[in-house]
Every structure is written in structure tokens, then in C-alpha cells.
Amino acid sequence: MKKSSNYYFSGVDTVALAQKYGTPLYVVSEDIIREKIGVIRKSFLDKYPGTKAFYASKAFLTQRMCKILIDENIGVDAVSSGEIYTALKAGVKPEHIVFHGNNKTFDDLTYAISNHVGKIVVDSMSEIELLSGLVPGLDRKVNLLIRTNPSIEAETHQYMNTARKDSKFGISLNELQDAVKLINASENLHYSGLHFHIGSQLFKIDFYLEAIRKIVARMKEIKDQLQIDTEVLNIGGGYGVDYIEKEKTVDFSEFMDTIVNELNRLLKENELKMADLYVEPGRWIIANAGITLYSVGTIKEIPGIRTFVSVDGGMPDNIRPSLYGAKYSAVVANKADQPKEELVTIAGKCCETGDVLIYDICLPKLERGDYLAVLDTGAYNYSMSNHYNMTPKPALVFVKNGEDELSIRRQTYDDLLSCEIIDEDA
Ligand SMILES: Cc1ncc(COP(=O)(O)O)c(C=O)c1O
Structure with a gap:
């Protein structure tokens, strides 16, 4: 079967994964x-x-x-x-x-x-x-x-x-x-x-x-x-x-x-x-065995300074860039074959200036709704994930030889509140 120009990971179309399970999504090979x-x-x-x-x-x-x-x-x-x-x-x-x-x-x-x-x-x-x-x-x-x-x-x-x-x-x-x-x-x-x-x-x-x-x-x-x-x-x-x-x-x-x-x-x-x-x-x-898929949202161009491309995740699913300046690379999953022509900064959605996943990366021209795959996120991403800004943790999918399988379901807002003890009668 002819593969599309989408980005494939372990033989699986990552755009199809993003559409099937939603984003942000951890994918582990x-x-x-x-x-x-x-x-x-x-x-x-x-x-x-x-x-x-x-x-x-x-x-x-x-x-x-x-x-x-x-x-x-x-x-x-x-x-x-x-x-x-x-x-x-x-x-x-x-x-x-x-x-x-x-x-x-x-x-x-x-x-x-x-x-x-x-x-x-x-x-x-x-x-x-x-x-x-x-x-x-x-x-x-x-x-x-x-x-x-x-x-x-x-x-x-x-x-x-x-x-x-x-x-x-x-x-x-x-x-x-x-x-x-x-x-x-x-x-x-x-x-x-x-x-x-x-x-x-x-x-x-x-x-x-x-x-x-x-x-x-x-x-x-x-x-x-x-x-x-x-x-x-x-x-x-x-x-x-x-x-x-x-x-x-x-x-x-x-x-x-x-x-x-x-x-x-x-x-x-x-x-x-x-x-x-x-x-x-x-x-x-484990590092190279993981990627994280995001959806692109707001794009803010500051002329002469930089273009911020915000995604629907960030420091809750990957705290390493803000914790110790960790560097990552990425591909646009639905534009994997397109030329890299734009220098952008990938920002997270948290209320923190430091919530930036990647500074200055050259990627194909991005638009709202594109899917971004941040690469090599297998190590210390899921394990360091957190609920900052009351963010539910993403789902996690294992891929193997062209097949995908949901391994951890996406958290719900109720999961976030599940340990809190509230006296309803008070
Ligand atoms: C005792 C010990 N062993 C092994 C490791 C794994 O290190 P790495 O993931 O860089 O291989 C760590 C990481 O902090 C550690 O503290």
C-alpha cells in the first residue's frame, strides 16, 4: 500500500493516530x-x-x-x-x-x-x-x-x-x-x-x-x-x-x-x-522510542522578533525544556514532505512564559489544525508529566509493526478531582 506524505512512526500514520485518539498524544514504539x-x-x-x-x-x-x-x-x-x-x-x-x-x-x-x-x-x-x-x-x-x-x-x-x-x-x-x-x-x-x-x-x-x-x-x-x-x-x-x-x-x-x-x-x-x-x-x-503529537493552535507573529506557534500541550506533558533547557526537534506530521521554510518557536499552552517546547526550529509553513510531532520524547516526558493548570494527562498509545494500541487512556477532568475530599453537606 502506498504511504501518504504524512509522518509515519513504527509503520503507523501519525496523523491517523492524532485523529483517532486526540492530541496531545504520547506514542511509544x-x-x-x-x-x-x-x-x-x-x-x-x-x-x-x-x-x-x-x-x-x-x-x-x-x-x-x-x-x-x-x-x-x-x-x-x-x-x-x-x-x-x-x-x-x-x-x-x-x-x-x-x-x-x-x-x-x-x-x-x-x-x-x-x-x-x-x-x-x-x-x-x-x-x-x-x-x-x-x-x-x-x-x-x-x-x-x-x-x-x-x-x-x-x-x-x-x-x-x-x-x-x-x-x-x-x-x-x-x-x-x-x-x-x-x-x-x-x-x-x-x-x-x-x-x-x-x-x-x-x-x-x-x-x-x-x-x-x-x-x-x-x-x-x-x-x-x-x-x-x-x-x-x-x-x-x-x-x-x-x-x-x-x-x-x-x-x-x-x-x-x-x-x-x-x-x-x-x-x-x-x-x-x-x-x-x-x-x-x-x-x-526509551528516548528515541517516543514521540508526542500536538495540534497547532494560535500563531502569533512578532515582526522582526519571532513567530510563536502554540500547541495544545506543553510543560504538563514535557517539562524538560522549561526545567533544564532540554532541546527537541519536530516534524509537521501532515506536511512531512513539504520544505522547511519558516523559523518558528513552539510554545505550550500553559500560563508561563517559560512554557516553550522548542525555540527557533525551521518547519514547513504552519497553520491552525496542523499536527506537530515532537520527536524523541520517550524519556522523562510521560514520567515527569504533571497537572499544571489543571491539565489532564494525555493518552498513551503503543505502536508496533504498523499496529496501534491504546495503553493509557486520556485523563478526564473528574480524574483531576478524584482525590479531593469535599464535604457536600458543608
Ligand atoms: C542511579 C541512576 N541510574 C540510572 C539512571 C538513568 O540515567 P539515563 O536515563 O540517563 O540513562 C539514573 C538517572 O537519573 C540514575 O539516577
């Missing part, structure tokens, strides 16, 4: 998710023994996403009890979950332990103390990784920089031995290994290599001074993707080859046992 996981499998999991991948579920989490992960045998990195709950509810095995967070509460830890979550990644000495008081009497040991702060100044937005010295995350390298001692002083806690996550949207491997060198030196100290092996090294996520033309998605295979070679070399040089290697990609798996 199962094909792309599986393709990305396929690369991770081939270039890392199947290639190197002792490796595991945990999808960073904060990037995008639904039960359907979990079912894909289960099918692909990929674990889940969760950062809240709600994320653990979602994963368990979808059927993820608890041992396939790692639990993060810089301020896990007593209730969070109790929930994770009682549900037999595979590994808890402790983030502070105070969390280890909290756990030490929680586990006595347990009939087993709880496996812990220590999130380290390797003090790395990575090149990314400061809000996505998570391993610099001045960060709320992680235990400093100088405190590591004390942390290991504190863990092993408790009968029911077991030190399994170390974790770091340098930041998000990183393109240079040097930051990972610098962190690995610092960490292996500490593994050596832990071995020599405490006679304890580090069984696992979890190097987090952060692998960058191409939102705009000048960016280039990290070549995962090349990254992992370099990381594994350097790690093996360092372990050998330091006469350390081979540690299992975990990764936690979020964005790299």
Missing part, C-alpha cells in the same frame, strides 16, 4: 524499545559474562513497559516504592529489581525488604544505620550495593550531573571503608559491591573511565584492608542520545567494549577477582 535492547543484548549481555542490565524506570514506567522488560529479561532500576510497586504488579521478579534513592524512608526500605527486592543501593551512612536497625531478626541477608560519589565533573546540564562532590547523591570515596564495615557489622546485611551514576545525557566515555579507575583503587583497598571482595560493580546509566542534529547517540557497543577492557585490565593489574558488571540505561533505551 515497542519496535524501537526492542531494537535498543537488542543492541544491549548483542554488544554487552551476550558478549561479556557476568553482565546484567537494569532499565532505569524513572525514564518511563508503565506495566506494559515492564512486560517488555520481562520478555527481554532486563531488570528494573527503581527509585521509589511506587516504581517497585508498578514493576511487581506487572510481574517483574523482585530479584530483578535494584532499589535506589538518596532518601529512602523507613517505609520504603521495609517495603523493599519485605518484597525481597534483589539489591538495595545505599546512598548514605545514615541509610545504612537505618537499615541496620531494620533487619535484625530477618531470616536472610539483604544484599547491598553502595552508591559512591566518585567526584566527577561530567559535561552535562548541572541538574543532570549526579557525581560531582557537591551532590546530594552517594557516599564519598573516603567514607567507603567505613560504609563497608558498618554494613558487615550487621548480621543481616551483606556488602555486594559498588555503584556509581555520573549523570545523564553523557557523550564522553572518559568520565566513565575516570570513575572506574577511582573505584577499582577503592576496591583494592577494601580487599587489602578488610579482606572483602567486591562482587558487583554497577556503572549506572547516562548514555547520551541525539535529540537534535548536532548530537550523536552513544555507540553502546563501542562504549561497553572500552569499559569492559579497561575494567578487566585494572582488575588484573590489582590482582582483584572479576566483578559482575551492571548497567542502568534509561534514556538510551
Whole structure:
């Protein structure tokens, strides 16, 4: 069948999707998710023994996403009890979950332990103390990784920089031995290994290599001074993707080859046992797998300054541009074959000057009623969506090999009010 000049995503006509489900609309491609996981499998999991991948579920989490992960045998990195709950509810095995967070509460830890979550990644000495008081009497040991702060100044937005010295995350390298001692002083806690996550949207491997060198030196100290092996090294996520033309998605295979070679070399040089290697990609798996469809509304031309094209969504469905200046590209879904001849700014509909999705993008001439597809919105869009200006959350559709399926229905105004308690008699 001859395709129209509309923009197709995973073999599906996005204009037809917008008309069928309304806009704004999140569209997620199962094909792309599986393709990305396929690369991770081939270039890392199947290639190197002792490796595991945990999808960073904060990037995008639904039960359907979990079912894909289960099918692909990929674990889940969760950062809240709600994320653990979602994963368990979808059927993820608890041992396939790692639990993060810089301020896990007593209730969070109790929930994770009682549900037999595979590994808890402790983030502070105070969390280890909290756990030490929680586990006595347990009939087993709880496996812990220590999130380290390797003090790395990575090149990314400061809000996505998570391993610099001045960060709320992680235990400093100088405190590591004390942390290991504190863990092993408790009968029911077991030190399994170390974790770091340098930041998000990183393109240079040097930051990972610098962190690995610092960490292996500490593994050596832990071995020599405490006679304890580090069984696992979890190097987090952060692998960058191409939102705009000048960016280039990290070549995962090349990254992992370099990381594994350097790690093996360092372990050998330091006469350390081979540690299992975990990764936690979020964005790299899901960003390119999502688009958001909008309808074009008001167009305001300010001569000599700019043309604002407003769409029917904005910061409630994608807060990243206003939160940290994230950049996106877009296509006009119903004019995909037309020349880009107009420089415009895509504004959201919220009552905030900062509610702009894309500054200065060249697109075909736009009119009210056109459909705009903002690309690569799979990561941290749906998961960060909110109700600002009492905006119901958009519907979410999965597409796969030319077929579409509604996965999350559009919220109603009643959904927005559903948790409010009103005394009708008052
Ligand atoms: C501990 C940890 N692991 C993994 C990730 C995933 O990062 P990304 O989506 O950039 O791969 C994050 C993101 O904040 C994180 O905090």
C-alpha cells in the first residue's frame, strides 16, 4: 500500500493516530524499545559474562513497559516504592529489581525488604544505620550495593550531573571503608559491591573511565584492608542520545567494549577477582522510542522578533525544556514532505512564559489544525508529566509493526478531582 506524505512512526500514520485518539498524544514504539535492547543484548549481555542490565524506570514506567522488560529479561532500576510497586504488579521478579534513592524512608526500605527486592543501593551512612536497625531478626541477608560519589565533573546540564562532590547523591570515596564495615557489622546485611551514576545525557566515555579507575583503587583497598571482595560493580546509566542534529547517540557497543577492557585490565593489574558488571540505561533505551503529537493552535507573529506557534500541550506533558533547557526537534506530521521554510518557536499552552517546547526550529509553513510531532520524547516526558493548570494527562498509545494500541487512556477532568475530599453537606 502506498504511504501518504504524512509522518509515519513504527509503520503507523501519525496523523491517523492524532485523529483517532486526540492530541496531545504520547506514542511509544515497542519496535524501537526492542531494537535498543537488542543492541544491549548483542554488544554487552551476550558478549561479556557476568553482565546484567537494569532499565532505569524513572525514564518511563508503565506495566506494559515492564512486560517488555520481562520478555527481554532486563531488570528494573527503581527509585521509589511506587516504581517497585508498578514493576511487581506487572510481574517483574523482585530479584530483578535494584532499589535506589538518596532518601529512602523507613517505609520504603521495609517495603523493599519485605518484597525481597534483589539489591538495595545505599546512598548514605545514615541509610545504612537505618537499615541496620531494620533487619535484625530477618531470616536472610539483604544484599547491598553502595552508591559512591566518585567526584566527577561530567559535561552535562548541572541538574543532570549526579557525581560531582557537591551532590546530594552517594557516599564519598573516603567514607567507603567505613560504609563497608558498618554494613558487615550487621548480621543481616551483606556488602555486594559498588555503584556509581555520573549523570545523564553523557557523550564522553572518559568520565566513565575516570570513575572506574577511582573505584577499582577503592576496591583494592577494601580487599587489602578488610579482606572483602567486591562482587558487583554497577556503572549506572547516562548514555547520551541525539535529540537534535548536532548530537550523536552513544555507540553502546563501542562504549561497553572500552569499559569492559579497561575494567578487566585494572582488575588484573590489582590482582582483584572479576566483578559482575551492571548497567542502568534509561534514556538510551526509551528516548528515541517516543514521540508526542500536538495540534497547532494560535500563531502569533512578532515582526522582526519571532513567530510563536502554540500547541495544545506543553510543560504538563514535557517539562524538560522549561526545567533544564532540554532541546527537541519536530516534524509537521501532515506536511512531512513539504520544505522547511519558516523559523518558528513552539510554545505550550500553559500560563508561563517559560512554557516553550522548542525555540527557533525551521518547519514547513504552519497553520491552525496542523499536527506537530515532537520527536524523541520517550524519556522523562510521560514520567515527569504533571497537572499544571489543571491539565489532564494525555493518552498513551503503543505502536508496533504498523499496529496501534491504546495503553493509557486520556485523563478526564473528574480524574483531576478524584482525590479531593469535599464535604457536600458543608
Ligand atoms: C542511579 C541512576 N541510574 C540510572 C539512571 C538513568 O540515567 P539515563 O536515563 O540517563 O540513562 C539514573 C538517572 O537519573 C540514575 O539516577
